Amino acid sequence: MTRCSGVGTGPGTMKLNERSLAFYATCDAPVDHAGFLHKKGGRHTASHRRWFVLRGNMLFYFEGPGSREPLGVIVLEGCTVELVEAAEEFAFAVRFTGAHARCYALAAESQAALEGWVKALSRASFHYLRLVVRELEQQLAAMRGTGGDGEVTVPPRRPKENGCCSAVWSAEPPAAGPRCPPLPPRRRRASTPDRPPDSAPFAQLHEWYGQEVRALRGQWLGGQTQP
Amino acid sequence: MRYNEKELRALSQQPAEMAAELSMRGPKKGSVAKRRLVKLVVNFLFYFRTDEAEPLGALLLERCRVSQEEPGGFSISEWLPPSPPSRPGCFLPGHKNLFDGPRAAQGFIEDPERKYYFECCTQEQCQEWMEALRRASYEYMRCSLIFYRNEIQKMTGKDPLEQFGISEEARFQLSSLPRDRRAACVGTQLDELD
Numbered sequence: 001m002t003r004c005s006g007v008g009t010g011p012g013t014m015k016l017n018e019r020s021l022a023f024y025a026t027c028d029a030p031v032d033h034a035g036f037l038h039k040k041g042g043r044h045t046a047s048h049r050r051w052f053v054l055r056g057n058m059l060f061y062f063e064g065p066g067s068r069e070p071l072g073v074i075v076l077e078g079c080t081v082e083l084v085e086a087a088e089e090f091a092f093a094v095r096f097t098g099a100h101a102r103c104y105a106l107a108a109e110s111q112a113a114l115e116g117w118v119k120a121l122s123r124a125s126f127h128y129l130r131l132v133v134r135e136l137e138q139q140l141a142a143m144r145g146t147g148g149d150g151e152v153t154v155p156p157r158r159p160k161e162n163g164c165c166s167a168v169w170s171a172e173p174p175a176a177g178p179r180c181p182p183l184p185p186r187r188r189r190a191s192t193p194d195r196p197p198d199s200a201p202f203a204q205l206h207e208w209y210g211q212e213v214r215a216l217r218g219q220w221l222g223g224q225t226q227p
Numbered sequence: 228m229r230y231n232e233k234e235l236r237a238l239s240q241q242p243a244e245m246a247a248e249l250s251m252r253g254p255k256k257g258s259v260a261k262r263r264l265v266k267l268v269v270n271f272l273f274y275f276r277t278d279e280a281e282p283l284g285a286l287l288l289e290r291c292r293v294s295q296e297e298p299g300g301f302s303i304s305e306w307l308p309p310s311p312p313s314r315p316g317c318f319l320p321g322h323k324n325l326f327d328g329p330r331a332a333q334g335f336i337e338d339p340e341r342k343y344y345f346e347c348c349t350q351e352q353c354q355e356w357m358e359a360l361r362r363a364s365y366e367y368m369r370c371s372l373i374f375y376r377n378e379i380q381k382m383t384g385k386d387p388l389e390q391f392g393i394s395e396e397a398r399f400q401l402s403s404l405p406r407d408r409r410a411a412c413v414g415t416q417l418d419e420l421d
Contacts, residue, residue, distance in 0.1 A: 014236060015284030018228050019341065020305050024289045029366075029405040032398045056289065056365030057269065072229030077238050077269055096234050123393065126269035129368045136375035136387055143382055 025053060025060040025070045032056070033120040034065075035113055038088065040105040047088070047107065057126045059094070074104060081122040083114075090114040094121060239266065239273040239282040245359050248277060250300075250346035260346065270364050272303070286343060293360045299350055301357050304342040370412045373401055377413045 033054040038047040039061065050061040050071065057077055060070040074094060084093045090108040095101065108114040245267040251274060252260040263283070264275040272286040286303060296302045347353040361367070376399070379387045388394040401409055 014232055014282055016230060016235070017284075017286050017305070017341070020287045020289070020291065021228060021230070023305065024287060027290060030397075030403050032403070056369075070228055074231050075235055075238070078234065078241075096231070096237075098233075098237055100233075102231055102233060119396075120398075123396070126365055126368065129365065129372065132388075132391065132393075133368055133371045133375065136372065136379060139387055140375055140379055140382075143379065 021058075021073060022069050024055060024058070025073065026068065029055075032124070033117065035117070036109055037061075037117065038107040038109075047105075054120055054124060057124050057129075059121065059124070076121065076124045077126060079121075079125075081118050083118065092118055235271070235285060236282060238268055238271065239275075239285065240280075241268055243268050244363065245356065247347075247352070247356075249356075252344040254342050260344070265345065267359055267363055272360070272363075288360060288363045289366060290364070293357050295353070295357065296344060299348075299353055300344060300346040301353055301360075302342050302344045303360065366408075369398065370404065370408060372399060373404065373412045 031053050033052075035052060036049055037052045039050050039052075040047050050063065051065045051067065053060045053062065053070075057075065059074040059076055061072055061074075062070050076094070078096060080095050080097075082093055082095060084091050084105070086105070086107070088107040090111060090113065092106055092108070092114060094104040094106065096103070106117075108117055243266040247265055248262055249265045250260045251263040251265065252258055262277050264277050266273045266275070266282075270288045272288055273282040274284055274286075275282050288303070290306055292304050292306060294302050294304070345356070347356060362371075376387055379385075386394050388396075388399060393399060397403055401413065404412060
């Protein structure tokens, strides 16, 4: 498997199928947004002018529009996009949460370009797109009088009782658009001690599912011989 | 290629659409199947050693092909773009050619050197995973959106995206899809996509 050099330090770099990424970046389907941006390398380094291409939830950057391979990619899931006060005009930032979180300082070349990029990037996440799709599917189901419960891209599943290592669940991020109602999480699986509160805030739900993963891992480990 | 590894690692810790312990084998010749915790989050498939919290790696699920592998597993492989000049159905010695689907018609071939294999416990589990993976791409989601938008518009005469203020966004227009997908998205059943 091809190794892709990550920006982080620490034991063992995560592998990523770099060629898939590069192919997705350069395939000839229409892109969601493209243009020159100035990217700051670090706090005290100069900006580089790069050709940026937004496709899906990924922001690729190239040396120039004719480059065959991207220099890098920023996976946009979970980021926020904000305008910033900076020495540079038309500056904005792509910010991630968490300890020592990364913040990408970018600058467009005009006011119109700035607005276009901020708009495009703030709705680029897969989570957001999935929310909208689910909402539309519910609307369509309601119109057709099937009264569907909003079952969307994941087909209905029966709980698995065979003790085999499979867990299925889904969680919803908070509403992103002006009207999207928060959707309750849907879960189907065997043996859960208790259920998450349906109307809990997202952070709580997230933590609950995190606990579930740890519990599952404990179960799986229990079934294995230790080295 | 540089990438924001920290954020990708954080993504791997989020609630998953599907997670299971599966037997996994990489594409390298002579590679051995190993038990891995495999986790589907948005359009990435993360895989972990079963006793570790940090992922070993991730597979991007855009533009990939998910196939059944007898007896009880599936594979994920990358499509190779046709090298110019391309003719539909052109044959490259040493490579497996697939004469099905719109990509094959454009001369895309599957790369046997970039194929990851997964073994499931049951046929049912295998089907579930294949379904989930097939739909775990931004491109599939985009198609779904355009499809539902079109259906609702046909029924009501109104654009359902207007209420969200996103009806003009380029990414939600039919023209944002590759040519080979446009007819499928608005003409027929969604299931006929790929």
